[in-house]
Amino acid sequence: MTSAPSTKPSGDRPWLDPAAKPQIVIQNVTKTYGAFNAVDNVDLRIYKGEIFALVGSSGCGKTTLLRMLAGFAEPTSGRIVIDDADMVGVPAHERPVNMMFQSYALFPHMTVEANVGYGLRTLRIPADEKRKRVDDALQLVQLGHLGKRKPHQLSGGQRQRVALARALIRRPKVLLLDEPLSALDKKLREQTQFELMDIQYEVGTTFVIVTHDQDEAMALSSRIAVMNQGKVLQVGSPSEIYEFPKSRFVADFIGTTNFLEGTVVKASPGLITIYAHELDCEVRVDDVGRVSAGQRVWLAVRPEKIWLSKEPVAGDTVNQVRGTVWELGYLGNRSTYQIRTDRGKILTAFLQNDRRTAERAIDWNDTVYASWEINGAIVLES
Numbered sequence: 001m002t003s004a005p006s007t008k009p010s011g012d013r014p015w016l017d018p019a020a021k022p023q024i025v026i027q028n029v030t031k032t033y034g035a036f037n038a039v040d041n042v043d044l045r046i047y048k049g050e051i052f053a054l055v056g057s058s059g060c061g062k063t064t065l066l067r068m069l070a071g072f073a074e075p076t077s078g079r080i081v082i083d084d085a086d087m088v089g090v091p092a093h094e095r096p097v098n099m100m101f102q103s104y105a106l107f108p109h110m111t112v113e114a115n116v117g118y119g120l121r122t123l124r125i126p127a128d129e130k131r132k133r134v135d136d137a138l139q140l141v142q143l144g145h146l147g148k149r150k151p152h153q154l155s156g157g158q159r160q161r162v163a164l165a166r167a168l169i170r171r172p173k174v175l176l177l178d179e180p181l182s183a184l185d186k187k188l189r190e191q192t193q194f195e196l197m198d199i200q201y202e203v204g205t206t207f208v209i210v211t212h213d214q215d216e217a218m219a220l221s222s223r224i225a226v227m228n229q230g231k232v233l234q235v236g237s238p239s240e241i242y243e244f245p246k247s248r249f250v251a252d253f254i255g256t257t258n259f260l261e262g263t264v265v266k267a268s269p270g271l272i273t274i275y276a277h278e279l280d281c282e283v284r285v286d287d288v289g290r291v292s293a294g295q296r297v298w299l300a301v302r303p304e305k306i307w308l309s310k311e312p313v314a315g316d317t318v319n320q321v322r323g324t325v326w327e328l329g330y331l332g333n334r335s336t337y338q339i340r341t342d343r344g345k346i347l348t349a350f351l352q353n354d355r356r357t358a359e360r361a362i363d364w365n366d367t368v369y370a371s372w373e374i375n376g377a378i379v380l381e382s
């Protein structure tokens with residue numbers, strides 16, 4: 001039976017341990033601009049050593065929340081606590097945080113070494129110690145051999161790593177990253193994600209990342225907070241957010257989802273039967289029975305959970321619908337199919353291209369049967 005993820009405490013998942021103490025506490029934080037609530041009564045607990053991602057569409061409040069953590073804006077109400085210290089009224093330069101900006105903000109007239117060491121200029125430490133910190137920071141991001149170059153002599157990925165080294169050199173307790181990889185091309189962005197995780201693991205600093213890139217958030221973070229209209233709708237690990245969304249918005253924002261509107265016909269422990277209006281048939285879902293007969297619900301089915309075949313699945317007609325291949329996109333590692341069902345509903349299915357061939361087993365205009373397991377979907381009430 002499909003169920004919510006385990007809540008057993010784990011050493012590398014402190015948010016599951018009731019006794020664990022968060023490093024960052026965001027409590028009832030609201031930020032208003034006139035009558036507009038940019039951030040609306042947000043509560044979050046972030047633990048030391050996490051890579052915590054804030055995601056949402058433009059204007060959802062994620063960057064405003066990051067700016068309040070940095071000290072560039074003050075909450076209208078609520079409080080922010082870092083390592084037991086209340087940050088309300090504490091200026092940005094006195095907070096135990098540093099921020100890496102989307103534009104990297106490197107000084108073009110300075111060398112890589114000078115850019116990285118810029119944050120140490122106000123610290124009263126010996127010159128030898130400053131030199132060592134710069135060298136260590138450059139080695140950390142694998143740029144020790146490029147210290148004498150200027151920013152314009154570097155690639156986009158190298159400039160990103162210079163900005164990261166500069167942000168880390170003061171050894172902040174928390175590093176805030178605003179769209180840190182958005183300026184990179186897709187392939188370099190994917191490569192840099194792993195480098196960023198390796199660096200974070202080595203230094204142990206808590207990272208709080210704002211990104212609009214869902215794949216980036218899923219790949220990088222230990223947990224994700226999905227925001228909309230200033231509110232946090234759900235917080236969880238990437239797998240929890242993806243496999244167990246709590247609302248249609250979360251299911252739709254993270255990844256691709258097929259939604260089917262329906263009415264609950266029968267709800268027994270572990271098995272829910274739903275009449276799907278758009279398919280004109282009943283479907284079954286392995287769920288915990290939170291709904292009741294007669295209730296209007298939504299069924300969410302991820303495209304990779306759907307299997308396509310030219311013949312109906314033998315011996316079972318549950319969760320199976322006939323249709324025609326309406327659209328087809330070849331993406332190399334997988335193909336995306338748009339299936340127009342006999343009732344006119346469009347379903348999206350992803351099929352892995354696991355064989356080396358130029359011929360498609362299922363092609364344009366083929367009649368197919370789309371099916372999924374009873375644990376391949378989730379019931380959403382809103």
